[in-house]
Amino acid sequence: MAYTKPGVTRNRIFQFVRQRLLDGEPPTVREVQTAFHMRAVQSAKSHLDALVKEGRLVKMPGKSRGYRLPGTAHSSRLAPILGRVPAGPFNIAVEEIEGYIPVRFNSEEQTVFGLRVNGDSMMNAGILHGDIVLVRSESEIHQGDIVVAMIDGEATIKEFHCVRNQIQLRPHNDAYPILSPKPEELTIIGKVIEVRRHLEAISLIDEELNG
Amino acid sequence: MAYTKPGVTRNRIFQFVRQRLLDGEPPTVREVQTAFHMRAVQSAKSHLDALVKEGRLVKMPGKSRGYRLPGTAHSSRLAPILGRVPAGPFNIAVEEIEGYIPVRFNSEEQTVFGLRVNGDSMMNAGILHGDIVLVRSESEIHQGDIVVAMIDGEATIKEFHCVRNQIQLRPHNDAYPILSPKPEELTIIGKVIEVRRHLEAISLIDEELNG
């Protein structure tokens, strides 16, 4: 390729590699080479080596397609969106799955699922009807956490409190009352860790990734 | 490895490969082999071949790490979260990147990025301070869309309207006024297609992938 000013091709190559990595398609050195019309493998490799030295890329030496963005410890997975609240805390797989959404995971085995919000009892907390909440089901619950609770077979999203050994489920909407269920008639499905709202229709519904 | 009932290892391998692909780390045949403690490469390869034949995987023959999920029409990519609003619509890469979040893509080249919400002018629309909005920058804008607009070098999120050739940017908070900027002092950065709120601290912040 034509000679460029120092750093120019370097940056272009970084952009290229980053895009490929974000697309889940790590490139080979030779793919970088041809993408930039270079006549020598080493031209691409020395740029990549420099990017690693600068800390802009990380590599796994010897491995093919071994360049990565630094600090990619946490990766994304697809979590199922459940149409209904799961009956028990552990039988998520059986429920009807509305679709999948990508979720960031920092550790390994976590039971996270999406749930479509029904009603506006949490309106003032910015959780609206139709939103999707991400729920981690095996989380510890603390004061003030927003939880998905099951009372008499009915699921609700409320803020959890416990005052004088009395459980309180507080809505964020003045039109709704604070609930004080007895422990035996209450099941905490999980803790809401994220709220998502799609302002534009997106086909969340993947074909079943059966297996 | 020990012999299993027909289909069992097949499914486990599919899960493994799918996970690796969703994580942006396409495996080699030999990586599958060792992950399942197989003593022959062919053991892994025949399973992978079968998965391709069943249509559960797709491959690029001869290429290393060449297995992919079929119908990658909508797969998830990592979109950058920008600390500031990008100056122009097309130079996202230059801006400072706060981190990355997984986003669903239905087609190919789309310019989607995340943006941290500053202020509560859209409070009544359930868009709170600190939320992350996903912005598609080259979208067509219609009446009622929520947009990211730049007025005099300052970025705001508002609802877009146009009445009698007069542009209106409407907040969703009675404490804020409706803005009516002249077209020449207004730049529409893009359209808000999704709102996300993390109720639990998640380390989105990757080290600077500056470029």
Next chain:
DNA sequence: CTATAAAACATACTTTTGTCTGTTATCATA
């Protein structure tokens, strides 16, 4: 203009990885 550094090139070599041919063991079902 000259010296130094960066960029690009050419070629060879090594390792990784995909692929092939054939064999043995286990499962499923009649």
Next chain:
DNA sequence: TATGATAACAGACAAAAGTATGTTTTATAG
């Protein structure tokens, strides 16, 4: 228990991809 199908194994070869050494060209600064 006989039989076809699936699973797992073994070893070898070929292609893909990483790496190394040295040279030529261009940019930048004094």
